[in-house]
Amino acid sequence: MSLHSFVAAVLRRGVATEERAPPTADPCLAGPARRLGGSLALRHVDAGSCNGCELEIASAFGPTYDLERFGVRLVASPRHADAVLVTGVVTRNMADPLRRTVGAMARPCLAIALGDCASGCGAFRGGYGVAGNVDSIVPVDLAIPGCPPRPEAIIDALRRLTGQ
Amino acid sequence: MSEAILVAAAVLGVLAAAAGLALPAGRRVSAAAGLTLLACVAAGWTGAQVLVSGEPIQLHSALILPLTGVQLEVGPLGALFMVVTAAVGIGATIYGVGYASHGLGGRTAAAALPIFITSMLLVPAAGSVATFVVVWELMAISSLVLVLVEHRNRAATRSAAQWYGVMTHIGAGAILLALVLLAAHAGGQSFTTIRAHTAHLSRPVRTIVFLLALVGFGSKAGAVPLHVWLPKAHPEAPGPVSALMSGAMVNLGLYGILLVGDELLGGGPGWWWLVVLGVGVLSALFGALHAVAASDLKVLLAYSTTDTVGLMLIGIGAAGVFAAAAHTDAAAVAMMAALLLLVNHAAFKPLLFLTAASIQRASRSRDLDQLGGLMRRLPVTGPLFLVGALAIAAVPPLNGFVGEWLLFQSLLHGLANATLAIALAVPIAVAALALTAGLTAATVVKAVGIGLLGQPRSTGAAGAREVALSMRVGPGLLAGACVILGIAPMAVLGALQPVAATLVSATPIQILRPGVGLKLAGIPAAIYPAWLAVGILAAVLSLAWGRRALGRRGGPRPVPAWGGGTVTPTPRMAYTATSFAEPLRRVFDDVLRPDQDLDVSHVAESRYVVESIAYRTRVTDAIESQLYRPLLGAVTWWGERARRVQNGSVHRYLAFGFVALIVVLLVAG
Amino acid sequence: MNAAGAGGVAAIAVAVQIALVGVGAPLLGGLMRKVRCRMEGRAGPPLRQPLRELRKLVRRERLRPEHTSWVYGAAPLVLVATSVVVAGVAPIVTTRSPLAGGADLFAIVYLLLLGSLFLGLAGLDSGTAFGGMGASRALTLGALAEPALLVAILALAVPAHSSSLPVIIHGTLRHPGWAIGPARVLALAAFVVVVLAESGRLPFDNPSTHLELTMIHEAMVLEYAGPDLALVTASEQIRTAVLLGLLMTVFVPWGVATSSAPLAFVWGAITLTAKVAGAGVALAAFEVVTAKLRLFRLPELLAAAFVAATLSVLVALVTA
16 A cells, blocks of 8 residues: 555544543542552553453553553553453462562552452362462452453553543 | 973983983983973973974984984974873873882883883984984884883784884884985985975875875874784783873874974975875774774774874864865964874873773773772772773863864865865765764763673773872873863964964964863864853753752662662673674664674484584774785795795805895896 | 853853753653654543653652662763753853853764763663663664764764854844755754754654664663652753754754843743744654664764765855
8 A cells, every 4th residue: 555545544544543431439449549649551461361361451552542641651561551451260370470570560560450350260169270360469459350351351450540 | 492402301311211211220220201391391492492482403413423413403293282282291201100019120121121112212302304303213122122122021022023123114114214315415414404494395296205205104093004013012001001092102193294384384285185085094994994893992092193293184184184274364373283183192192002001001901891890999099081082082171172173163164165176085085084973872881881880791890999109190191181172272272373284384373262161263163162061061960969958868869770670780791892883883883894704503313403502703904804914924925935035045045146146247237 | 241240141141041941841842742742632531741741750769780880870960960061051042151152062062972972871771671772772863863962963064164052143144045045954964863862853853653673762760760760751852952952952042142232141041941832843843753772873864964964064164
């Protein structure tokens, strides 16, 4: 595609993002929200997910939902992150790395459990390789339910933190 | 008065050598060092006196050297080199006191070191061919002895000394030939006589003399392709000796080029200096490339010396080219840039060699891949090394920057009304200057980042302790010089101005405009290094204050380095000097020609399962392997052939004598 | 105007330039992010989002890998300080500040080099594999960009007989023909490539990558947290803004204040903002349609920039 036709396509298509209602204030998260001041950097840890949640995260950052417009970004290092975004049930092999990730972050840091597996082991409860849910490894500040949670649910939950 | 002090310097040097030779081990080092320091101070004072007053010193004595006598003459150029050498001598001598217990305490070394320093102080004071050649040879031999000090411990030292001895004597031969030719044609051997008659010399004689001098002094200066001894001898010499060789002796090679080319021959055609400029470009690029590829700290510094010498030769060459094109202003700026680079080099290179020797002593290695973590363990030496390293990277506010800025300005200014040769040469020189700067930046980050920062890579580095006090004071003085020369270059530039002007033009030229900043007369070019320094310092301090005030209480919390959540990074995972330089080695593989071996061995049962992988890579000096090895091979081949003639048979030898006698009779008859 | 008055104006000029760059640089980052999002069909975060991120980072905790030395803590300070000094001395708003004559293009290049050196050292001090990798790559590209940059500066300096920025700017304003001459166009090509390399943009480095193996700048700063990260991020933004500001001021100097009149000064600030914003939009749009080049293809691009710069010098000499 030539540059010219690309620009033409961009102008024709315009912005695909859907409007969303303003966020609801959450008194439980008021402290962290004030500290974050409208910007949230996430370090994503896949602790043993089936990748369903990952697809929804990718979708939430895509053009239709555009989570980035509310000040949320995925970052490449736990040092840069305000919160760890954990998907999936925590497997034995990932329990330590998850703890280390949280330990490597600047304090105060948050832990967000994304999806039913992360909050309560979901379909994998009692599996031989399962170490437990996220809360049993690191204290969870925000749980986003759903299997997998819809992008709208992810966006609404995270907007309670960014306040945007 | 000045004459007496100059003589006193020489006498003190001899006394220091005598003290080193005669006194018992306990007092030998301190007595020799004290006397050497006095000699340096005396010589430095004499040089400064000449620079300030502009009155040359002349001395003649028929008592010392038989047949010719000793003739001393200190003009502005020689005085400058005396001051610079004295400064390096002071730093290295102070350092040497603490270093003595590491191998410089022996009788030979304690006697040779003062001789080496004194002869270097006297080279720029020599006023006749005989005197010059004698002190030059004294310098060469005493430095050779000093390179050999540690030969019992390392075989590499012997090979390095061989290379050094051969190269330095090839150079000395060329110098001797050049000076004798000059003296013969001028009808006298004192420099004053030569200067007076030089205008009447025929062009071929002048050209031959210049080219011979370029070869001879170029080999001492470490210019490509005569640099091969430098990355061998400098690393093998003990710390203070390598500092002196790199910071002072190499400069004297450039002094020789200036002495013969500008002072004695009074300049020459443009192509002479284009050759010098070309050699400079080659040396700068070759040195910088090898420095970035080297993983031995002192080899890295030695190649970086070749690189800096290349920049100085670019300045000297550009000055000659511009002067030949009657572009005197630009020539004067170029010459001043070359001299400033030289003064800077004499400040930062000994600093780096001395601190490198401290690092080597403290961590028992000079291989960068065995160092690391030393900035914390050597709280004085580490930052001193960083100062020197930033200075060679030519970043403001340190001294290297002002030199390169001046060189750039002279090249830019020389482009006005350029001849074709200048129009082609200047962009190449600027590109070489720039690429050198970029490569040196990478070299510096490699040397400091791998050598001093991160985690220690060996038990030696992990157990390093700060070195003795005098080993911190000597480099400390040189680091102070780097900072002062960087912030207030005007102090020394004022003294360089008349020297530079007399080298390129018969009439005095105003190069600098008076003022706080560095402003050039005739070109709209100015920088205020002190302001830049103040600006950077103010910004750093206010940001540090802001970070403290706005952030949370207390310093940063120490945490284990992030290893991806599974492991804590170990030194084996960190980048090494070799891996750091790998991208540049790959980009410049035509020049660097790295040898690489990859051995993959498989387990016996299946060739799909790898048992071990061995990877070796080595960067060899292409000039050594392509030029010198074949040459040495040819020499050896002829040697083997010649040995057949000499088989021990007395009859055969008698026959040789008989045949020779017949031939002589036939020819004479 | 008396000396004290001139000094006062000069101090204000420098302060305004630094403030403009300091506040404008994160906004420029926001603008470029917005353009990028829009071209991808997204709404994108508000322009002031980078400022919010900086404010948040400043309040967070500082971390330090255990074995690091003082260099690690000093590097972000030096990095920002050099960028700020460049923002102060480069005559991007007015050529009338006394500092403008105190540092020429050559000095600016070496000031930025000082920052890059410290960042490289910090990458190695962190002791991680990625820190070393980033430092190695960044300095390799920096070494190769340097010849193109300095020779391009030489090409700019030849017609003006000076590398001093005010002289070059005044010359261009007096001879508008310079700005569209072949020498300038070639130098511009070289400059743009170098600016892309030095500010770590595509196709040299992808500032928004999450893959460590493709990182250059990001890899060096993976260990920084809190206020240190804020400094590093700010320096990156300031560096981009300053480089774009220099590019626009040198090649399109119209609007820069050449007198001490307050109105000229305000106009200079406005035109600078507009020019840099325009350059930022163009750069962001270019980044959307460009892919990152392989690391070992980048030297070829820089070599092409060097050839363009050398040709530019020769053309400048012939036409001079």
